[in-house]
Amino acid sequence: MSIHIVTDSTSYLPEGYTGEHGVDIVPLRITIDGVLYREFADIASDEFYVKQGSGAKAVTSQPGPEDFVGLYRRLLENPEDEVLSVHLSSLMSGTLNSAHAAAAMLESERVTLYDTRTTGLGLGFMVMEAVRLAETGATIPDIVTALDAMQGRIHIYFLVGTLEYLVAGARIGKAAGLAGSILQIKPILTIKDGMIDVYDRPRTMRVAKERIWALIDGAVEHGVEHVGFHYAGNRAEVEALQREFESRTGIPSILSQLGPVVGGNTGPETLGVVIVNKAV
Numbered sequence: 391m392s393i394h395i396v397t398d399s400t401s402y403l404p405e406g407y408t409g410e411h412g413v414d415i416v417p418l419r420i421t422i423d424g425v426l427y428r429e430f431a432d433i434a435s436d437e438f439y440v441k442q443g444s445g446a447k448a449v450t451s452q453p454g455p456e457d458f459v460g461l462y463r464r465l466l467e468n469p470e471d472e473v474l475s476v477h478l479s480s481l482m483s484g485t486l487n488s489a490h491a492a493a494a495m496l497e498s499e500r501v502t503l504y505d506t507r508t509t510g511l512g513l514g515f516m517v518m519e520a521v522r523l524a525e526t527g528a529t530i531p532d533i534v535t536a537l538d539a540m541q542g543r544i545h546i547y548f549l550v551g552t553l554e555y556l557v558a559g560a561r562i563g564k565a566a567g568l569a570g571s572i573l574q575i576k577p578i579l580t581i582k583d584g585m586i587d588v589y590d591r592p593r594t595m596r597v598a599k600e601r602i603w604a605l606i607d608g609a610v611e612h613g614v615e616h617v618g619f620h621y622a623g624n625r626a627e628v629e630a631l632q633r634e635f636e637s638r639t640g641i642p643s644i645l646s647q648l649g650p651v652v653g654g655n656t657g658p659e660t661l662g663v664v665i666v667n668k669a670v
Contacts, residue, residue, distance in 0.1 A: 393524040393533075394465040396475040398453070398485050399429040401514040402620070402646045411521045414461055418485060418651045419451045428453075429651045438650035439623035439658045448654040452484040458492030462501055473501045474530050476517050476537070478509040481584035502530050504537060507584035511618035511646055511664040512544045518616075543667040546581045547589060547605055548620065549598050551659030553577075556586065578602065602663060610639050613668035618644040620662030622653040628661050 397403075399417040408415055417428040420438070423446050427433040442448065458475070465473050475493075480486040486505055493501040504520075506513045516537050523533045550556065576598045580589040592598040606617075617635065621628035625647065632645050648660060 391470040391472070392468070393530060394471060394473045395517060395521050395524060396458075396461065396465070396473055397513065397517045398477050399649060400478045400483075400509045400651055401476075401517050402510055402649060402652075403514045403517065404644055404646065407518070411525070413517065413521060414465070416453050416457050416461065416485075416489075418453060418483065420650045420654055421449045421451070422446050422650075427650070429649050433650055435647050435649050435653065436623075439653065442654065442658055443623065448650065450483075450651045450654050452488050455488045455491035455495065458489050459495055462492055462496055462498070466496070466498060466500055471500070472530055474504065474520060474524070474533060475501060476504045476506060476513070476520055478513050479507045479581070479584040480505045481507070482509060482586075502534065504534060505584075506537070507541060508544060508546065508581050510546065510620055510648065510652060510662060511616075511644065512546050512581065514644075514646070515544065515616050515618070515664065515666050516540055539669070540666070543615070543669065545605075545609070545665045545667070546662065547602055547665075548579050548656070548660060548662035549576065549595070549602070550579065550656050552657060555655055555657040599661075602661075606635065606663060606665070609665045609667060610641065614641065614665055615668045616644070616664075616666040617641060618646055618664040620646055620648050620660065620664065622648045622656065622660040623658030624661065631661070 396414045399415050417431045420427050422441055462473055475489050477486045489503050506516045519540055520533050523536055575591050575593050576595045577588050578590040578598055578601055580587050590601055592601055619628050619632045629645060632643055636643060
């Protein structure tokens with residue numbers, strides 16, 4: 391019996407990880423100036439940020455049930471195999487709804503769906519934990535229990551050059567009250583209860599970055615299990631932050647580019663930090 395791990399393209403896992411561990415990715419969709427693309431399958435991140443920087447208009451959408459059905463059916467060809475499908479927050483995307491519809495079409499009890507209530511490397515680190523446990527022989531109920539416990543230890547903090555992309559994409563969540571203050575503050579955003587929320591409201595980017603460092607230092611002091619850094623079209627800036635972090639702490643970390651789906655909603659100047667605290 392094998393447990394097959396499925397996730398979606400917003401997990402932004404490290405390069406080569408999916409092939410090494412046999413993780414299947416279902417791509418989300420993005421329409422750019424009227425042309426539909428599947429994330430990574432039809433358009434690369436750097437290509438997208440060039441288009442975004444040139445003023446292209448982008449609208450994101452979830453995969454359809456048909457994107458899951460064929461994959462689930464293939465993975466379940468062995469009657470003893472199971473699927474654990476781990477996805478971004480259902481409050482941010484209808485991806486999980488499509489997965490549910492696909493599982494219902496198959497009428498299979500061997501597909502388990504999991505809502506991580508996050509995205510990016512928050513989702514990615516949970517996928518990696520699911521893979522680690524599956525490879526050591528854990529059952530799906532055991533893995534789900536571990537992921538439930540892990541959710542509360544994941545913290546995401548991110549800065550954007552402007553809130554305009556989040557407002558335009560209607561993805562601003564609980565941060566909607568900031569829409570009228572786009573030019574006045576540089577908020578630190580987070581993901582809380584499955585939605586984008588405001589963590590802090592500094593008025594300058596310099597102060598915002600200082601606050602991010604304070605959050606990182608505080609987490610390291612208490613113990614971290616994983617740390618990741620996200621960039622969009624601003625690799626040099628975030629890579630410098632990652633190098634400084636590793637130099638200061640000696641802790642390895644992951645550098646991951648946000649793809650078109652998340653980057654289309656946050657903009658090309660996104661800087662994100664994903665921290666998984668150690669279990670106590």
